[in-house]
Amino acid sequence: MLDEVGHWLRRRSWNAADRPLDQLLAAKRRTGTTVSVVLPALDEEETVGRIVSVIRRDLSALVDELVVMDSGSTDRTAEVAAAAGAKVIHRDEVLPRLPPSPGKGEVLWRSLLATHGDVVCFVDADLREFSASFVSGIVGPLLTDPDVAFVKAMYDRPLDGLPAGGGRVTELVARPLLNLHWPRLAGVVQPLGGEYAARRSLLERLPFPVGYGVELALLIDALETAGLDALAQVDVGVRHHRHQDGQALGRMAAAIYATAERRLPRGSGRGLTPLIQFDRDASGAFVPRDHVLVTEERPPMRTVPEYAPRGTYV
Ligand SMILES: O=c1ccn([C@@H]2O[C@H](COP(=O)(O)OP(=O)(O)O[C@H]3O[C@H](CO)[C@@H](O)[C@H](O)[C@H]3O)[C@@H](O)[C@H]2O)c(=O)[nH]1
Numbered sequence: 001m002l003d004e005v006g007h008w009l010r011r012r013s014w015n016a017a018d019r020p021l022d023q024l025l026a027a028k029r030r031t032g033t034t035v036s037v038v039l040p041a042l043d044e045e046e047t048v049g050r051i052v053s054v055i056r057r058d059l060s061a062l063v064d065e066l067v068v069m070d071s072g073s074t075d076r077t078a079e080v081a082a083a084a085g086a087k088v089i090h091r092d093e094v095l096p097r098l099p100p101s102p103g104k105g106e107v108l109w110r111s112l113l114a115t116h117g118d119v120v121c122f123v124d125a126d127l128r129e130f131s132a133s134f135v136s137g138i139v140g141p142l143l144t145d146p147d148v149a150f151v152k153a154m155y156d157r158p159l160d161g162l163p164a165g166g167g168r169v170t171e172l173v174a175r176p177l178l179n180l181h182w183p184r185l186a187g188v189v190q191p192l193g194g195e196y197a198a199r200r201s202l203l204e205r206l207p208f209p210v211g212y213g214v215e216l217a218l219l220i221d222a223l224e225t226a227g228l229d230a231l232a233q234v235d236v237g238v239r240h241h242r243h244q245d246g247q248a249l250g251r252m253a254a255a256i257y258a259t260a261e262r263r264l265p266r267g268s269g270r271g272l273t274p275l276i277q278f279d280r281d282a283s284g285a286f287v288p289r290d291h292v293l294v295t296e297e298r299p300p301m302r303t304v305p306e307y308a309p310r311g312t313y314v
């Protein structure tokens with residue numbers, strides 16, 4: 001692991017419990033910072049209502065604006081979200097001169113025009129067993145620490161009975177890509193997670209891929225724009241969400257790979273780095289574990305002197 005990553009993990013990884021709500025409210029009053037929460041939603045009628053209700057019930061003093069960005073739902077997402085107390089904005093209503101592209105990144109991008117908070121907090125609308133600490137945990141450092149500009153949530157992701165088996169695209173595509181090409185981001189536990197908060201002053205300067213590449217892009221571009229010390233992560237426990245099938249995840253993986261590829265010329269990859277994965281230790285904290293990646297390649301056998309006596313094969 002890069003020394004810089006170890007240093008960052010010690011300085012910029014927190015737990016949601018580190019900043020109680022009254023401390024956040026005091027910081028919000030002192031600094032006058034306003035907070036917008038945005039839920040991108042495509043056919044999430046089953047889950048969006050409860051998420052909105054919990055935020056309204058537990059965080060009414062922290063959250064100034066709660067918006068569900070409807071990404072073209074054909075179910076009752078908009079009605080359910082509005083009934084629970086969110087402001088619902090359809091993607092077609094924002095910037096009507098520009099027909100919207102399909103995809104999650106598109107509605108996140110449009111949400112910057114539709115909202116006004118100094119801090120913008122994105123939360124997926126398909127979360128189950130949602131708790132308010134998903135929002136307060138990641139908004140917290142932005143209220144209390146002026147040097148922090150971008151905060152990701154980190155959590156366990158249960159899958160098929162495995163307590164932390166989820167995040168398949170994260171583990172198979174995003175983490176290896178980041179370790180190889182942006183090793184300064186190797187300490188981020190959940191690089192693709194949909195729960196993150198950032199200062200508007202940063203987000204408004206970054207490009208947004210319209211699809212599922214948006215999280216990887218924002219992370220890489222935030223690093224390049226604001227520097228590693230402006231990034232942070234907060235442990236909010238366990239995340240339950242709707243799991244997509246293998247083919248859908250294949251399309252997501254392709255979008256993420258394409259997003260990385262566009263940025264590769266700017267990547268600071270060193271070609272051979274350890275892969276850092278995360279486990280929880282006995283105290284419950286996330287700990288990084290280095291795994292050596294053997295990426296060496298053997299030359300074509302016909303170039304090996306010991307092989308030469310074989311002569312030529314046709
Ligand atoms: O065209 C779309 C697709 C999705 N969504 C919403 O975006 C959120 C996340 O989408 P989902 O399909 O549940 O993504 P995951 O399979 O959970 O993918 C993970 O990885 C993605 C790629 O980084 C991230 O965008 C997700 O937040 C993250 O949870 C949900 O509220 C969706 O309703 C839209 O608004 N529009």
Ligand SMILES: O=C(O)[C@H](O)COP(=O)(O)O
Nearest residue numbers: 166167168169170192243
């Ligand atoms: O973030 C990811 O890696 C993908 O959304 C897949 O998540 P899952 O394995 O938890 O379904």
